[in-house]
Amino acid sequence: xxxxxxxxxxxxxxxxxxxxxxxxxxxxxxxxxxxxxxxxxxxxxxxxxxxxxxxxxxxxxxxxxxxxxxxxxxxxxxxxxxxxxxxxxxxxxxxxxxxxxxxxxxxxxxxxxxxxxxxxxxxxxxxxxxxxxxxxxxxxxxxxxxxxxxxxxxxxxxxxxxxxxxxxxxxxxxxxxxxxxxxxxxxxxxxxxxxxxxxxxxxxxxxxxxxxxxxxxxxxxxxxxxxxxxxxxxxxxxxxxxxxxxxxxxxxxxxxxxxxxxxxxxxxxxxxxxxxxxxxxxxxxxxxxxxxxxxxxxxxxxxxxxxxxxxxxxxxxxxxxxxxxxxxxxxxxxxxxxxxxxxxxxxxxxxxxxxxxxxxxxxxxxxxxxxxxxxxxxxxxxxxxxxxxxxxxxxxxxxxxxxxxxxxxxxxxxxxxxxxxxxxxxxxxxxxxxxxxxx
Amino acid sequence: xxxxxxxxxxxxxxxxxxxxxxxxxxxxxxxxxxxxxxxxxxxxxxxxxxxxxxxxxxxxxxxxxxxxxxxxxxxxxxxxxxxxxxxxxxxxxxxxxxxxxxxxxxxxxxxxxxxxxxxxxxxxxxxxxxxxxxxxxxxxxxxxxxxxxxxxxxxxxxxxxxxxxxxxxxxxxxxx
Numbered sequence: 001x002x003x004x005x006x007x008x009x010x011x012x013x014x015x016x017x018x019x020x021x022x023x024x025x026x027x028x029x030x031x032x033x034x035x036x037x038x039x040x041x042x043x044x045x046x047x048x049x050x051x052x053x054x055x056x057x058x059x060x061x062x063x064x065x066x067x068x069x070x071x072x073x074x075x076x077x078x079x080x081x082x083x084x085x086x087x088x089x090x091x092x093x094x095x096x097x098x099x100x101x102x103x104x105x106x107x108x109x110x111x112x113x114x115x116x117x118x119x120x121x122x123x124x125x126x127x128x129x130x131x132x133x134x135x136x137x138x139x140x141x142x143x144x145x146x147x148x149x150x151x152x153x154x155x156x157x158x159x160x161x162x163x164x165x166x167x168x169x170x171x172x173x174x175x176x177x178x179x180x181x182x183x184x185x186x187x188x189x190x191x192x193x194x195x196x197x198x199x200x201x202x203x204x205x206x207x208x209x210x211x212x213x214x215x216x217x218x219x220x221x222x223x224x225x226x227x228x229x230x231x232x233x234x235x236x237x238x239x240x241x242x243x244x245x246x247x248x249x250x251x252x253x254x255x256x257x258x259x260x261x262x263x264x265x266x267x268x269x270x271x272x273x274x275x276x277x278x279x280x281x282x283x284x285x286x287x288x289x290x291x292x293x294x295x296x297x298x299x300x301x302x303x304x305x306x307x308x309x310x311x312x313x314x315x316x317x318x319x320x321x322x323x324x325x326x327x328x329x330x331x332x333x334x335x336x337x338x339x340x341x342x343x344x345x346x347x348x349x350x351x352x353x354x355x356x357x358x359x360x361x362x363x364x365x366x367x368x369x370x371x372x373x374x375x376x377x378x379x380x381x382x383x384x385x386x387x388x389x390x391x392x393x394x395x396x397x398x399x400x401x402x403x404x405x406x407x408x409x410x411x412x413x414x415x416x417x418x419x420x421x422x423x424x425x426x427x428x429x430x431x432x433x434x435x436x437x438x439x
Numbered sequence: 440x441x442x443x444x445x446x447x448x449x450x451x452x453x454x455x456x457x458x459x460x461x462x463x464x465x466x467x468x469x470x471x472x473x474x475x476x477x478x479x480x481x482x483x484x485x486x487x488x489x490x491x492x493x494x495x496x497x498x499x500x501x502x503x504x505x506x507x508x509x510x511x512x513x514x515x516x517x518x519x520x521x522x523x524x525x526x527x528x529x530x531x532x533x534x535x536x537x538x539x540x541x542x543x544x545x546x547x548x549x550x551x552x553x554x555x556x557x558x559x560x561x562x563x564x565x566x567x568x569x570x571x572x573x574x575x576x577x578x579x580x581x582x583x584x585x586x587x588x589x590x591x592x593x594x595x596x597x598x599x600x601x602x603x604x605x606x607x608x609x610x611x612x613x614x615x
Contacts, residue, residue, distance in 0.1 A: 181592040182590060182591075182592050183588075184587070207584075207587055209587075210552075229580070229581075230555065230583065251582075251583065253555050254552040254555075267555075269556070269559050269581070269583070271563055272560045272564065274555075295556040295557065297552040297553060297555075297556050298550070298552045298553075311552075313553075318553055341550040342550050342552065357548075384550045400547070404594075406592075406594060
């Protein structure tokens with residue numbers, strides 16, 4: 001995978017053709033109110049070699065699914081199209097697309113070279129301005145990397161229209177669950193953000209919980225009961241090797257990496273008390289950050305690494321607090337009715353996502369980092385564990401249905417509360433963790 | 440169920456008497472031994488139809504009672520819980536070999552991390568109480584399971600009240 005990406009990165013060519021687009025009027029502003037999705041057409045990418053025919057069709061489908069899945073774009077299906085794109089370089093007949101009220105047109109091509117490399121090109125068009133939207137681009141890499149190329153194309157379209165980074169070229173680690181409610185068997189799994197390329201990283205012999213990505217997407221921390229007690233384990237994705245992060249016999253859970261990946265903040269138990277500790281994964285050296293007799297857990301770094309948000313019941317109920325990353329005085333930020341837990345700092349730094357329990361219902365919500373502007377995005381019998389998409393615009397979390405047949409499933413929602421939808425997994429799934437953008 | 444409950448009452452009654460007389464562990468042990476016939480008479484039988492040996496883990500689980508229960512979001516021991524733990528302590532001192540694990544559990548009405556911490560508090564409350572009754576601290580290990588292992592799976596208080604528990608698990612016992 002790493003080699004694939006160095007190839008892709010190296011051959012990231014800007015196509016010279018076409019006039020430079022002036023400042024385009026086609027733009028999505030991500031605001032709070034209701035918004036019409038941008039209508040777009042993505043006619044089948046042109047297969048320039050026979051071997052590329054299947055990939056060309058698949059590329060088109062993945063780009064389309066990504067964009068429509070964001071809730072910001074609406075696909076005009078191929079059955080409604082008037083014109084056909086038969087040559088990537090032929091001039092576009094804008095009237096074919098403006099008649100359909102398509103605002104955005106995506107054209108592309110795929111071919112394979114003599115040495116088996118896949119070459120994918122694409123252009124974005126502002127139909128009503130009759131102009132190219134940014135420059136076309138080309139990707140070259142092994143055929144097996146076609147999905148990554150499709151995600152990159154969708155990310156570039158998202159970026160050019162919203163002015164914000166995309167999030168489609170990313171993965172989600174989660175806990176796959178099977179078996180009856182009282183004897184769930186759990187194993188660590190990872191998939192692309194759209195559910196493709198699922199693989200299992202562990203067996204289901206012992207209980208495990210809550211994966212967390214390292215900032216470079218190369219390692220995953222999780223809580224394992226393999227030793228009999230909950231322990232924090234670090235898994236290397238390339239080698240699949242695991243190693244305990246904390247000394248054997250020490251109960252620890254709820255880990256997260258610091259933004260530079262050099263430290264891990266987690267909860268550990270001493271007697272009846274649960275506190276927050278900073279651990280150096282290289283040496284195992286640890287420093288205690290909280291000292292109150294309350295339950296202090298679920299720590300999460302701010303993206304600048306200077307602060308930590310966590311939950312504590314020092315006031316009598318679960319509430320959210322922010323403290324310096326070196327420990328010290330903590331300020332409570334949650335103030336509404338009910339209990340607040342599982343805070344996670346947005347990668348953009350501007351908001352904190354949380355789980356709220358109020359009047360017997362669970363909610364996923366967001367607030368500013370000082371606790372103001374609290375907004376609940378979803379609510380149900382039981383849901384928790386929000387995790388941010390790399391662009392800080394979308395959250396994934398899991399929702400568990402009630403009763404003896406109750407089971408967990410992963411969902412996503414954008415931070416305005418729109419576009420709530422389940423993510424497909426082959427088995428029950430919980431504890432989703434969204435990776436950073438794959439470079 | 441009613442049989443084991445009867446057995447539990449008999450044991451509790453005897454131990455309360457023993458405690459109030461300030462008897463030592465040996466006397467307690469003899470008291471338990473003398474109960475063997477009474478339980479056999481009451482019909483506390485194992486799966487093979489034979490009376491449960493009072494030194495067996497099955498006896499601990501079914502007759503002494505291996506678990507105590509907690510109120511919502513609480514870890515304080517109730518009077519019912521401490522009565523069970525008094526019996527556990529006596530039995531453990533007389534019959535348990537090796538390490539003893541105390542599993543803490545929570546119902547599903549909480550977030551995962553918090554429930555692990557809460558179930559740790561519950562297990563620690565049991566551990567601390569058993570230590571005050573003479574069980575050596577070093578033999579007791581805490582395992583907080585949070586909401587991971589419910590014994591009852593409905594989503595009502597009838598089930599939740601059985602899931603908010605701490606279970607004392609004996610590694611090995613004299614009577615196996």
